[in-house]
Amino acid sequence: MEIKQVKLVYFSPTGTTRKVLESIAAGIGTSDVEHIDLTLPEGAQQSAPPFSDELVIIGAPVYGGRLPVDAISRFKQLKAGSTLAILIVVYGNRAFEDALLELKDLAVDLGFIPVAGGAFIGEHSFATGDLPIANGRPDSRDVQKSVDLGARIKAMITALPSPDAQVDLEIPGRFPYEGGARAMIVSPALRQDACTVCGTCAGVCPKAAITINGSVVTEVELCIRCSACIKNCPAGARVWEDSMMKKIATWLNENCSVRKEPEIFGIDG
Ligand SMILES: Cc1cc2nc3c(=O)[nH]c(=O)nc-3n(C[C@H](O)[C@H](O)[C@H](O)COP(=O)(O)O)c2cc1C
Structure with a gap:
């Protein structure tokens, strides 16, 4: 074919x-x-x-x-x-x-x-x-x-x-x-001093949870913790400050540091 x-x-x-x-x-x-x-x-x-x-x-x-x-x-x-x-x-x-x-x-x-x-x-x-x-x-x-x-x-x-x-x-x-993303009502914090209200975060949010109306407003119930707003913010104004999120990131950093490699199925290597 x-x-x-x-x-x-x-x-x-x-x-x-x-x-x-x-x-x-x-x-x-x-x-x-x-x-x-x-x-x-x-x-x-x-x-x-x-x-x-x-x-x-x-x-x-x-x-x-x-x-x-x-x-x-x-x-x-x-x-x-x-x-x-x-x-x-x-x-x-x-x-x-x-x-x-x-x-x-x-x-x-x-x-x-x-x-x-x-x-x-x-x-x-x-x-x-x-x-x-x-x-x-x-x-x-x-x-x-x-x-x-x-x-x-x-x-x-x-x-x-x-x-x-x-x-x-x-x-x-x-x-x-089994499994699935754990249900947490939490969203990245906003560093007001760093934020320039450029609107990038709103533009990359997959849930349209962020609106710009003179300032940045996040509807926390909609957040899926994807972190797109954090990784795309040009001013570094979005961060995880939630203690459970910091605990999870620390655990992952300590327990998942050994490099894994891609795995392929259905086709020979
Ligand atoms: C809510 C949530 C749950 C996640 N769960 C896992 C997981 O179970 N195992 C894992 O290795 N990575 C997990 N990740 C990490 C993502 O799979 C990984 O960062 C992926 O590269 C993100 O893809 P993207 O860049 O296309 O958004 C999770 C990320 C989020 C936001």
Whole structure:
């Protein structure tokens, strides 16, 4: 089969999932690459046309060993008709647990034919300079692995006579899935002295939880702790000050410092 077009479908508040997907697409080498970015509420409202004979790469971060609830609800608007899909989760060097299996089951329900999966590592949403957790990842080694995966996907799909030739893709994980992001009503603090009210935080919030009205107002009940406002603030005015969030980041920094490597499923190394 020929890969005519690649579509990247993702939910990626701090951009690491997006970066992995882009590197895989670079390895596939098709010039026709379209982004369907479902991170922001307005992106989520756009209705994607049904997929058919393109190759779709679907990516999401891991939250509590599962898919983020908002990624699931946004992916659920997608429809596919026997469309080949590559499934990617990106996690912060702790564990991906049931997230990739959950993504595979969701993709099958939507009409995709998953042919390969991967779990990559991205800088943890809660990481800071003082409490690093996989900082800077995906780094050049990860990017090389993503590009290599893209090249192998291309070779595999080119050799396929038809999508029906696929065998079932085996993905590790438990069903019923366990875990999930813990429910916490908390949002990043605002350093009033540093904030320039530029509005960047409001523009990157996947939940539209931040409004600018002379000052920055955050609706704490909506916050999913994705940390996009922190990582994108040009003035460093958004920070985690909550004691439980600091405890979690300290635990991750102390217990998840050994470098994990990307894992690929359904395609030989
Ligand atoms: C609420 C929440 C829960 C998370 N849970 C996990 C987890 O269970 N395991 C892990 O390794 N990383 C976890 N992470 C880290 C993200 O998976 C990681 O930072 C990922 O690279 C973020 O993707 P993005 O840049 O596309 O937003 C969590 C992040 C958040 C915000």
